[in-house]
Amino acid sequence: MREFMRITKALADENRVRVLLALKAGELCVCQIGELCGLAPSTISKHLSILYQAGLIESRKEERWVYYRLPGKEATVAIREAIDWVQKSLGGTSQAAEDCRKLKQILKVDPTTICQRQLR
Numbered sequence: 001m002r003e004f005m006r007i008t009k010a011l012a013d014e015n016r017v018r019v020l021l022a023l024k025a026g027e028l029c030v031c032q033i034g035e036l037c038g039l040a041p042s043t044i045s046k047h048l049s050i051l052y053q054a055g056l057i058e059s060r061k062e063e064r065w066v067y068y069r070l071p072g073k074e075a076t077v078a079i080r081e082a083i084d085w086v087q088k089s090l091g092g093t094s095q096a097a098e099d100c101r102k103l104k105q106i107l108k109v110d111p112t113t114i115c116q117r118q119l120r
Contacts, residue, residue, distance in 0.1 A: 011082065035106050
């Protein structure tokens with residue numbers, strides 16, 4: 001029951017759902033995710049924390065950067081099904097298409113440049 005409640009809480013926010021859809025393309029730096037969503041670093045960190053606590057994303061730290069990705073096959077059935085449901089239900093929306101176009105542009109820029117821009 002607790003896992004279900006954490007998952008549903010995490011999915012109850014548009015920005016968190018957008019993050020899950022974006023991570024379908026692969027691992028992203030926290031700065032890239034913030035750039036995509038247009039949110040302040042502290043706000044995006046809170047969203048990522050909720051997704052992480054629910055088990056919907058995983059992270060790794062490399063030097064001073066933190067990268068996020070969708071969980072692998074070791075994730076519980078509930079986690080895998082929740083991610084699949086989000087992608088099947090919302091992956092074809094205009095918001096998802098716009099985010100995909102925007103993400104392609106973001107990925108052309110060095111993450112260091114994006115992170116420095118966000119710190120200003």
